[in-house]
Amino acid sequence: MSKFLIRAMVLPMTEPDVFYPQGEVAVEGDRIVSVGEKGSAPPGFRPDRILDLPDDVVMPGLINTHTHAAMTLLRSYADDLPLMPWLNEKVWPFEDKLTAEDIYWGTALALCEMIRSGTTTMLDMYASMDQVAEAVLHAGTRAVLSRGMIGNGPNGKLALQESLDLVKQYHGAGEGRVLVMFGPHAPYTCSGEYLQLVKAEADRLGVGIHIHVAETLDEIKIIQDQYGKTPVQWLEGLGIFGGHVVAAHCVHLTPEDREILARRQVCVAHNPESNMKLHSGTAPIPELRAEGVVVGLGTDGASSNNNLDLFGEMRSAAFQQKLRVDSTVLPAYEVLEMATVGGARTLGLKDVGMLAPGFKADLITIDLDQPHFYPRFSIPAHLVYVAHAGDVRTVMVDGKLLMEDRKLLTMDVKKVCQEAETRAKRISALFEA
Known part of the structure; x- marks a missing residue:
């Protein structure tokens, strides 16, 4: 059962005024153990990996x-x-x-x-x-x-x-x-x-x-x-x-x-x-x-x-x-x-959609250390009005990393793209003929 500690800005989506500028999320197995300020993980929590991302915001997937x-x-x-x-x-x-x-x-x-x-x-x-x-x-x-x-x-x-x-x-x-x-x-x-x-x-x-x-x-x-x-x-x-x-x-x-x-x-x-x-x-x-x-x-x-x-x-x-x-x-x-x-x-999913103890560890981190995210007056405003797909750095579902440092870990992207291109063009050719 893997344990992760993610240190970053934390936007848990539990309440509008809850945000941790220097926070952390502790994950054990497929569940979130704790969410809060840096150092708030339970006593004795020993992560297998620490993701130290001080310029990222971690939020629900x-x-x-x-x-x-x-x-x-x-x-x-x-x-x-x-x-x-x-x-x-x-x-x-x-x-x-x-x-x-x-x-x-x-x-x-x-x-x-x-x-x-x-x-x-x-x-x-x-x-x-x-x-x-x-x-x-x-x-x-x-x-x-x-x-x-x-x-x-x-x-x-x-x-x-x-x-x-x-x-x-x-x-x-x-x-x-x-x-x-x-x-x-x-x-x-x-x-x-x-x-x-x-x-x-x-x-x-x-x-x-x-x-x-x-x-x-x-x-x-x-x-x-x-x-x-x-x-x-x-x-x-x-x-x-x-x-x-x-x-x-x-x-x-x-x-x-x-x-x-x-x-x-x-x-x-x-x-x-x-x-x-x-x-x-x-x-x-x-x-x-x-x-x-x-x-x-x-x-x-x-x-x-x-x-x-x-x-x-x-x-x-x-x-x-x-x-x-x-x-x-x-x-x-x-x-x-x-x-x-x-x-x-x-x-109808009762244990995803926010970062809270007991919820599924479905989360993402967004790289805010980029020109379009400065100055940082409002993180929610930046995420809605400024952010785009390419800003996502990390993706985790059920406590398993699917993407790290923008690299997909579970999918062969090149093979998928080649298959999709070949198959789509095969069908379109039928109508062109």
Whole structure:
């Protein structure tokens, strides 16, 4: 059982005013033992290694609450299109050509990028999720996985069975690093009967639901024309809410929708950069938070972002709402909460998202000894408004180092990049022909 002592500036994300300019975090096995000022480790604690990083800030690992990891293979493949043509004419035809092995390597590419940018946990929705699980287990990160289910498609029944198999095979795998939720794609791609069947199976197995909701005005119109309701109101009428539900996007909401989400304790995964790029709109995040809705941050897939950098996502989330409402909303610490504590609550993870005794040792360090971090008036402001992926020096998950001095320890980055390039170009060539 390895013991680490990390000496650095410490931002534990336990309270807004808690920060240790000269602090330390003691880790034993997969858990945090102590957090505090330098010298606060328990008497008799003998670390196997000391990471002495006085110019770094150590903080909880970032949590990506909505992504499609293997879509790294579509990065910059189909840009500058509205969502529906983007999906129907570009993304879905490309995805139809993906093999399970392609999905493994696309996920591996995403995990390399996530580790390098400080993301330690993701909520992912895609196909061939056994391959995604294997990539996560190899990389050493934490993940909640959902097999995307398009109930109106020809493979709706198969997708549900694959979801059941995924729970059986991988829920709790990797000493609990891998968990499973059900992933019905969206209200406009699943019938009410199918969604109710998914909900019944999720409840039976004790797992949650991860679904796109109210992402675009096209979706609002489709559901309004078919059922005379908003997507949120339609899902509420079907009985889908209640229990653990993560609703991705939630851009177009009425006051009644927001009330339903708050009352039903639905968590929202906010994806500001994807929503901007696809002209989907701007989610009412300050209003949702004020009404008690738990909000996490997501990147969506790399095909609609085009990166998986949650530091960039934090900056965009803050600036977007300041433009929409006023300059006082979503101050830096609140945005950091969305990327850490809020992300953990969104995913239903009770022992990650902050640095505290007894919590999992999922943490990162950021190198602040760089010109863009001086002068140091506010560390939270620097992390949200200044930091970027390349500033991450160290990544640890479950007490195991995944990156040290910016070098990945669990992934062969060169091989992953070569595999991803070859596989993506093979598929794109089919359409060029």
